[in-house]
Amino acid sequence: MIECSSDCVEVKGVLNKHDNALEQLKKLVENLDVIPNENYLKRFLYGADFNVDEAFKKIKSSKEHMLDQHDWYRKDGPLKLKEFIEKDIRAVLPDCDKDGRPIYLVKNGNIDVSTMSLFDVVAVDDVWIESILMERPEAAAKGLCVIIDIKDQSWKLSKWMQPNLIKQSIRKTDNLPFKDFKVHVVNNSWWISIGIKMMWPFLPQKFKDMMHFHFNNLESFYEYIDKEVLPIEYGGLKEVKYAQLYEKLYERNDQIFESFSQYRNYKN
Missing domain, CATH: 3.40.525.10 (CRAL-TRIO lipid binding domain)
Known part of the structure; x- marks a missing residue:
């Protein structure tokens, strides 16, 4: 049996924390009519140090502004x-x-x-x-x-x-x-x-x-x-x-x- 080093355990712990945060955020955004695009959600999680509540608050505020001010959020490539x-x-x-x-x-x-x-x-x-x-x-x-x-x-x-x-x-x-x-x-x-x-x-x-x-x-x-x-x-x-x-x-x-x-x- 191969034992995992302390560094390996730490990395796994961080990854599990990130995965859990992502799943929590996916559930929170369901009521915002936001498609749970993982890349989109992850950027907010990274910016909030994976604080789910803070990430959700910013996504919610962005969505509200988007609905209120379409001109500021065009869809042009x-x-x-x-x-x-x-x-x-x-x-x-x-x-x-x-x-x-x-x-x-x-x-x-x-x-x-x-x-x-x-x-x-x-x-x-x-x-x-x-x-x-x-x-x-x-x-x-x-x-x-x-x-x-x-x-x-x-x-x-x-x-x-x-x-x-x-x-x-x-x-x-x-x-x-x-x-x-x-x-x-x-x-x-x-x-x-x-x-x-x-x-x-x-x-x-x-x-x-x-x-x-x-x-x-x-x-x-x-x-x-x-x-x-x-x-x-x-x-x-x-x-x-x-x-x-x-x-x-x-x-x-x-x-x-x-x-x-x-x-x-x-x-x-």
Whole structure:
């Protein structure tokens, strides 16, 4: 008879705990009309350290917001959003920050409000985030690192800073499975101080606490993300081929669309 080591017993214990939590969560979501897609449920469990009640609370809140605000939860796959994706407004970088969070790059200077709406941009965010969590639901336990590049950001984006839109954006972000967020603002824009003043009063304290304003001080930025994983345009050493990242995203079009169709099962 082969005896299991203490490490093996510990691993089995963790796996059993995870399996039990998943089964409990499946039963809880039955009344929410949520299809018990295991990947979808696992991401919330990882983000809540497998606290079933906390995971359920976030799924419930997300479902309620979804039913109330359809425009914030479109079901588009990445191929339908190709014209916006290839404007280089968003990308998930290949590596992680120093604490293991996936890195999501937001280039607000490339947003053209004359050709895309706020909800087009939100839909692009959704497919990128879905691509992370479909492949690695455990990434939710690490959190998400967001780099917001405000270079050349147009003052026209200020029309998206209305109190109700900010409120809905906060609510949606708060319902994402990630355990936490670290947001790094880099570069500068002549009107950004005005934009920050407009938004700041409407942000909950926990959102203010996650913000790091580096602007043009990239040395402080490197304290959180190694230069080796950053694109060259941010003083990093990584040659990031964005077109290849987009192609990989398009390859997952059917999976992403199917996933949205399952848990975004509201009536259009």
